Amino acid sequence: MAIEILMPALSPTMEEGTLAKWLVKEGDAVKSGQILAEIETDKATMEFEAVDEGVIGKLLVAEGTAGVKVNTPIAMLLDDGEDASAVAAPPTDAPKMDAAAKEDAPKGYGQPAPAAAESRAEVRPAAAGARVFASPLARRIAKEKGLDLAGVKGSGPHGRIVRADVEGAGVAAWESRAEARPTEPVVAPPKPAAAMPTGMATETVLKMYADRPHEDVALDGMRRTIAARLTEAKQTIPHFYLRREVRLDALIAFREQLNKGLEARGVKLSINDFIIKACAMALQAVPDANAVWAGDRILRLKPSDVAVAVAIEGGLFTPVLRDAEKKSLSTLSAEMKDLAARAKTRKL
Known part of the structure; x- marks a missing residue:
């Protein structure tokens, strides 16, 4: 099953970036941790590395393209033996999908934007003694966060756990602990400040x-x-x-x-x-x-x-x-x- 490689959020304030340079081409085999591209953020030019292994099936965004929104598909990664001719580029101006459609959509990777709560991984217990399939990067992040990968559902090829799954599991675990806390009175948010004046168009x-x-x-x-x-x-x-x-x-x-x-x-x-x-x-x-x-x-x-x-x-x-x-x-x-x-x- 082809995986969408998404435009990552490489800084907390990044909403869009420039795909400065591709370091791979269509048909290249890539490994987890390999540098795929150089991306110019609002702060600096940073390297973007692969999370999963596979073959680059299609580059969807040409290098030098500016204003690429975070979480926009920029390339397609093929599984072993998958034919590149069968890969169709996702529509860029497709209407928003509802919650049910999102569950059936192919999962992408790349660091999700902070507001992309829909992409959080589901936490579920695994059978005792079962082998856990996870990328090296996902294992490292799980170790840093103190997460048990046996309780994380993978969204990668063949159920493999990728970076987004581990990060989503950490958020889900935190929310479950927060729900168990006693509820506190809700304080009404302050009124938004008046919009700042903008310059001429x-x-x-x-x-x-x-x-x-x-x-x-x-x-x-x-x-x-x-x-x-x-x-x-x-x-x-x-x-x-x-x-x-x-x-x-x-x-x-x-x-x-x-x-x-x-x-x-x-x-x-x-x-x-x-x-x-x-x-x-x-x-x-x-x-x-x-x-x-x-x-x-x-x-x-x-x-x-x-x-x-x-x-x-x-x-x-x-x-x-x-x-x-x-x-x-x-x-x-x-x-x-x-x-x-x-x-x-x-x-x-």
Whole structure:
């Protein structure tokens, strides 16, 4: 009977992963403990090993595929003498099965997701002195958990006990002990907190920057997790901000010198004009900082577009000086004065 090899949950927070690389091919014989694939989780790239022995009948997910949900079939393992042509790939968009159908479905392996309570193994006593068939990994886990394999029902080929059976048996044993405890009064769960605000949709961000030259940077699992954690921290943890003083004596002297030369043209540079130009050149020097978050990717911009806050009655406007890295100080000064005047009259 063919066994489904499932996408494993290789970390407590993993919900999906990238099948980075297959280390076996169809027709290869594999042994328990052999590395089958490299899987990129939300934390790192990890190796995924076989639980049972058999022959790889079919690879259902191509290497390099991202966003593979935990417990999705990724390959089929054949029993000795089984024909690969008889193996049919399971439908990926099949409707959910009811409880009775799940009992008749072929069992898969791979570490189940924490919520997959349906896959827990059934515990039943075995005949005294009967031989127990179990994979090496299942025996090791049972020894660590202090479980008697004679009381575990196997879901592998010919009733063989596999990793998922031992882990499920441990959960079932714990639940049976919990049921024997005196019942405690049920405390009503606290009301769920209000949902955190989310950013703009990817399509919206792409439309905003459609006319600006940029490079799309794909996100791997680690970058997605970092982004989610930092967003959560920003929204839920109080922050404080540091300030420091900077001596601008040399800049002020240079500004006075330039303004004397520009006086005939009616141009007067401000300290703000120098800061705008400095920001624009800094973004060119550090391209990774000249970027926009777009939900499922990062847009790394090529020009330096600098937004400047302009205070108006009741709020702020932030007009944008485009291509600031290419413009002279006098040009930036003239544009900024024009944008500030229009912002204050709400005519941007």
